[in-house]
Amino acid sequence: MKKPFLRLFAGKAWWTTILFLSFVVNGMCQLTQWRGPNRDGIFSETGLLKVWPEEGPQRLWITEGVGKGWSSPIVTDRNIFVTGMIDSKDVISCFDLNGKMLWQVPYGTSWEKSYPDTRGSATIEGDLLWLISGSGELVCLSALNGERRWSVNVDQMYESEWHNWGVSESPLIVDDLVICTPGGKLTSVVAFNKITGEEVWRSESLGGQRSYVSPVIYEYLEHRMILAATATHLMALDPGTGRTLWSYLYYDQAKWSRQPGLIWINTPVIHENRIFLSKGYNYHAVMLEMNQEAAAVTEVFRDSVLDNHHHGLILHEGYLYGSNWLNNGKGHWACMRWSDGEIMWEHDWHNKGALVFADGMFYAYEEKSGHVGLIEPAPEGIKLISEFQVTEGTGPHWAHPFIAHGNLYLRHGEVLMAYKIR
Numbered sequence: 001m002k003k004p005f006l007r008l009f010a011g012k013a014w015w016t017t018i019l020f021l022s023f024v025v026n027g028m029c030q031l032t033q034w035r036g037p038n039r040d041g042i043f044s045e046t047g048l049l050k051v052w053p054e055e056g057p058q059r060l061w062i063t064e065g066v067g068k069g070w071s072s073p074i075v076t077d078r079n080i081f082v083t084g085m086i087d088s089k090d091v092i093s094c095f096d097l098n099g100k101m102l103w104q105v106p107y108g109t110s111w112e113k114s115y116p117d118t119r120g121s122a123t124i125e126g127d128l129l130w131l132i133s134g135s136g137e138l139v140c141l142s143a144l145n146g147e148r149r150w151s152v153n154v155d156q157m158y159e160s161e162w163h164n165w166g167v168s169e170s171p172l173i174v175d176d177l178v179i180c181t182p183g184g185k186l187t188s189v190v191a192f193n194k195i196t197g198e199e200v201w202r203s204e205s206l207g208g209q210r211s212y213v214s215p216v217i218y219e220y221l222e223h224r225m226i227l228a229a230t231a232t233h234l235m236a237l238d239p240g241t242g243r244t245l246w247s248y249l250y251y252d253q254a255k256w257s258r259q260p261g262l263i264w265i266n267t268p269v270i271h272e273n274r275i276f277l278s279k280g281y282n283y284h285a286v287m288l289e290m291n292q293e294a295a296a297v298t299e300v301f302r303d304s305v306l307d308n309h310h311h312g313l314i315l316h317e318g319y320l321y322g323s324n325w326l327n328n329g330k331g332h333w334a335c336m337r338w339s340d341g342e343i344m345w346e347h348d349w350h351n352k353g354a355l356v357f358a359d360g361m362f363y364a365y366e367e368k369s370g371h372v373g374l375i376e377p378a379p380e381g382i383k384l385i386s387e388f389q390v391t392e393g394t395g396p397h398w399a400h401p402f403i404a405h406g407n408l409y410l411r412h413g414e415v416l417m418a419y420k421i422r
Helices: 016-028
Strands: 060-064 080-086 088-097 102-108 123-125 128-132 137-144 148-153 172-174 179-180 190-193 199-202 215-222 223-229 234-238 244-249 270-272 274-277 285-290 296-303 313-317 319-323 335-339 342-349 354-359 359-365 369-374 385-389 403-406 408-412 415-418
Touching: 016 148, 102 137, 102 148, 123 172, 172 215, 270 313, 313 354, 319 354, 319 359, 354 403
Parallel strands: none
Antiparallel strands: 060 415, 080 088, 088 102, 123 128, 128 137, 137 148, 172 179, 179 190, 190 199, 215 223, 223 234, 234 244, 270 274, 274 285, 285 296, 313 319, 319 335, 335 342, 354 359, 359 369, 369 385, 403 408, 408 415
């Protein structure tokens, strides 16, 4: 008679058993994902430059051929992964740390309608990676050579309801699960076994279309939950069962007829028992507060200034920083006091754009003309220390930067670049 541990894997594919045993032997593998370890735009790099040369930091290398897209490069301890659209397929390319392409494979069909360029980034843990195509194919690949382990078209299986631009989600790994949010009438959030691709649970449906939000883990006191979103609701889920702990109606379609209300992209900003939501388009941002039982949230305040579009907000020492939305082609930069929502300053620097943080400094990448700024956090006013301009590549500068190995990694269209910032 097989022992319980071995019986668990009887009849499984050989690679499934080997991968699981590798996870056990090596312990918890490092998770590398969109906007850093905690999806909050904060990277752990240290010893970085506090001022750049006049012409900008040294560019180490530049490479092309990654396909069209606005997804972020994801950098592990040994490789760089970036997704893009080539012809009608979403592909993922793997590079070494010197910018040499090692392999490139398709993983799904691109979004075929408005703005089809690839937006979802890969999530990597150990020797596996997970990603979602623009048409909703959730795929697990080998991070070593791109070999497909399993796949499921989540949006077809769960009858997802799409908005104008398909899927922009980066999968979330929680323990032994991979999480995605198809939305629709059947369910809002689904969890699969990350090794086998088998469904573990599906949440109740709160209705509404897919959002463009990537889910995140939220921990408060002894509580641990998944925060995920449809186009209308924020919901908190028990990671083990998928049970809805609470939900919040952010966009009420019965009260608002404007289509932009459905365009929700930013992952929530979380700190202690508070959660900040923002989606641009002159739609109000809101600060929520969760009770100690983790059973409900209430609104603390609303704000009409820091309505971040799709570029990410960062909380630093009690203040929230980022760009806002004036129109689709223009935005300012602003700072808000976290405790009460007071706007400390609003400043016009080129245009709105993505923001990340490392070693005490902000790295801003504005979307229209590709200026990259090194900014010192200050609630008294914007402190721009250095800047340079990305001139290679085409299209909007929408890809969020990534920081690793003392380098700043930028993607503009089909071009991938690395700059030395240590």
